[in-house]
Structures are given as structure tokens and as C-alpha cells.
Amino acid sequence: MGWTGLETDDRVSVLLVDDQDENLLALETVLAGPGLKLVKASSGIQALKCLLDEDFAVALLDVRMPDIDGFETAALMRERDRSRNTPIIFITALSTAETHVSRGYSLGAVDYIFKPIVPEVLRAKVQVFAELFRKTRQVERLNESLRQRTRELEAANRDLESFSYSVSHDLRAPLRAIAGFADIISRRYRDALSEEARHYFDNIVEASERMGQLIEDLLAYARLGRQALRRRRVSLYELIAQIAADLAPRLAETGGQVSLSPNLPTVHGDPTLLGEIFTNLIGNALTYSRPGVPPQVSVTCEVGLDWVTVQVRDNGIGIPPEHQERIFEVFQRLQSESSHPGTGIGLAIARKSAAMMDGRVWVQSVVGEGSTFSVTLPRHAREMILAAREGREPWTDRVASS
């Protein structure tokens, strides 16, 4: 990133406009210094030409000039994009003519200096504008490098996502062949095979099915970043109640229970992403239960003005502190596949889904007692208020890109 540009060319330009050479010389003498680049123009026309090529911190305009005077020059400056906002200080001897002063202000003058010029006053006023210009330029450069950085990161992210998408996509074709032909052999020639050979073929079929599941999950993860966010009003209570209902067979199997706090609020979020988050968190709570202890899952929440935090608390095996970050990475598993089935991508999907809605997911856990996964989501109070004021559905005028 180009931070160096900030110090190297920090001079700012000041435009001096006067038809009298001796006046220009006087201004130049007063303002000369290392921080300012002084550009002289001896007429309004010449000044406008200078303003086409360069941005000025401030223009000092003599009011009384032949051809077009200071006020006319100012009016023409205001008609052009590049000089529309350039501050103008009029220099005039007409201190008593108030009509002139008000005309100048109506043309966007920011200040007046009356002749005879007091050097300290002129220097001080010009320095204020020079400093303002310098700061503005710094902020713009920082903004630009930030925008550049953001663009680079977004591009890298897109590349990565489309890479993992194509990879997982292309991995499926050979996998289909492995699984398919192994399956044909183990079905069609089952009787011709020895018990040992049947066992090996069953292993191939089982492993390729698992690989297929891993690829599906990886695709689901990659697909998350490729779809545009669709925000809707979503009742977290209804959403999570539905998820719990869908999990009924697993609950019956384990003797588990899911209890929901009635104050779960309505948020503005993508229903699919929210579904991914809570399906994975509650599903995990059922999967990682302690042997012989029926899983108890409680979903509670804290609601702030701008955010809501939903806690999914279980009484499961818990997660050692050193692994509490790792579990959110793709394909990280702490338990063996055979004791706790799954591909290890659910929490990565939950975290990415939350991040896509400007939220986050984290965990607090005690080994042997249980874990609490917290999901914080912005409630976008501002957007809701704005939308209500404008009489539209929230987010309807905004389409978030992926």
C-alpha cells in the first residue's frame, strides 16, 4: 500500500489572482514558505485556466480587475466541477461597500481581506485553508488505499471461493466413477467374491460416500459466499422452533430436549443463512452429548437496541479452551468420526453465515459440563427506522452483493 505518498508531496497550491504585478509580488512575499506552492494569475481568464489543471487549497481573488472581475471569476469557478468547492478569499479595498461583500458571499466566498493587507492576518487565513486541504487530501488518500485494499481482498476472496467451488465440482466426477464401479462389482459379483474382497469393496464404497459428503459440504461452504444476501424479517422464535421440530427424530432417539426462550426476537437477516447457523449449532449440541446423558439444549437471548445475542447452551462433552477457535475452521474435528458422525464443517458454515450478515459466532465451554455457542447479529435499528420513515420494507432498496 502507498503510504509514502503522504509525506513526499505535501505541498499545497494557492492561487493568487490580481491584474497588478506589484500586488501579486506582495502576496507572494507574504505567503512564501516551504509548505505552499504559489500559482500566479494576472486575470480572471488565466485563473480559470489554472483551475482546470490543478486543485487549489484556496484562491485569493482581487475583486477589481479589467475584463472579468473577481466576482465574475468566482461565478465561473462555481460552474465548474473541479473548482466548485475551492475556497475563495476576496481581496478588496471596497471595505465600505456592503453590497459587494454580500454579493461575494452569495458567490461562495469564504472570507474577505481588506486592503491594505496585514501580512499576519493573510498568512493565518491562508494557512487555515492549506491545513484543511492537506488533511482532506490525506483522508482521501487513506480512503483510496482502503478502497483499493478492500477491492483486492474481495477479489482474492472471490478467486478462492470459485477455486474451491471448481475443485470440489471436478472432484465429483472421478469420485462418481470410483463409487459407481466399486458398487457395481460389490453388487453384481457379490457371490463370486471372498468375504475379504467383499469387505474391501464395502470399504471403498463407504469411503467414497464419505468423500462425497465432504465434497457436498465444501461446496455448500463455497456456495455461501457466492450468493447474494437476501434480507427478510425473520422471527428467530419461529425459525428455531421449526429447526427443533425437524430434529424431532434425533431428539426421540437420544431422549434429548430443546427449550426455547419465548423472547427470541424478529431480526432482519437472510433466512437461509440463519437456518444454517441454528441447524448446525443445535445439531452439534445433539451430536456432542455425553454418553448416557440425554442432551438438554436451551436457546435464550439478550436483546440490545442494535444487536441481539442468541445463546445455544448444551450439557454435552464440552470443548477444551485450546480448541475453542479451531472448531470454527473447515473440516476441524475434535472427536473421531465413529463416535460423533459429521464432516466438521458445520461451525465453519455457521461462522461464515453470521459474518455475511455482519454478525459473529463464538463459544464458551467447560469440558464435561457443556458449551454455550453465542450468535450476535446486528438488528439494524437504523435501517428499520429509516425504512419505516420512508414507508418501505427494510432493505428493499438495497441489494447486498456477495
Add this chain to the structure above:
Amino acid sequence: MDGPRRILLVEDNRMDAELLLEAFGETLPGGEIHLAPDGQVALDCLLGNDALDDRVEPGLPELVLLDLKLPGVSGFEVLNRIKTTPGVKRLPVVVLTSSRERSDRALAYDLGANSFLVKPLTYAGFLETARAVQHYWLTLNVAPPEN
């Protein structure tokens, strides 16, 4: 319409093609599946090609099973040619691809695909697909009149 049930399978991946031929062989006894390994061959089969007259099969198939990602002439181009050419445009085309992409689905249906299937991951899945396709498209479905 009696006689052998004929399907044109357009598939460039040799192994996918073999799996599909196996699966249809198990579920469509007496049927005929002709394999076109790329889009150009598929078009030659369906639209005829004077230079390759001996390769053109007599008569049209009842169904085209079409992969989308093909070398050279893509599946979309094949689909478009079929659906815009008098004489073959009513031929049912079932897309069979490994892509679930929204854009692929949209374009395929826009170009007139009659159905869109995603390739299964297991041979059991292929058998199910073969059974369902032949049951629906060759048994239940009433064929379009020739045009």
C-alpha cells in the same frame, strides 16, 4: 409407438457414460441407448450431416439425455440447436449434469430443456435416475407429435 425405446445420451466423460449405460442396461431391457461423446456428434446424429451420412442413425430417438459441460460444442449450444430446429424441436431433452448452479439451471430452462437432473453420486443413484427417467419419459409421458 412400438419398437425399441431409443435414447440419445450426450456425455463426454467416459466413466459417467459407462455408468449410465450400465444403469439403463439394467433398467431398460430391450431399449437402445446411443452414445454421442461430444456436442458435434450429437448434432450430427439429430440434424444429419451430409459429410458424415453413414454416421446418421435412421430415425430420431424418443429422448435426449444431455450433459452440459462438453468439449467443443457445449451442451447449451446443442440444446439451443435442437429447440430451434424444425423437425427436432419437440424432442424431449433432459439435462443430466453435475452442476447445480443457479445460472446453469436458468439458462437450460430458458433454452427449452424439458427437465434438469443432477448426476447422482452413487451407482444406486444412477439406477434410480435411469428407472425414473424411463418410467416417466418413455412410459407415462405422451410423446409430442412429429413436426
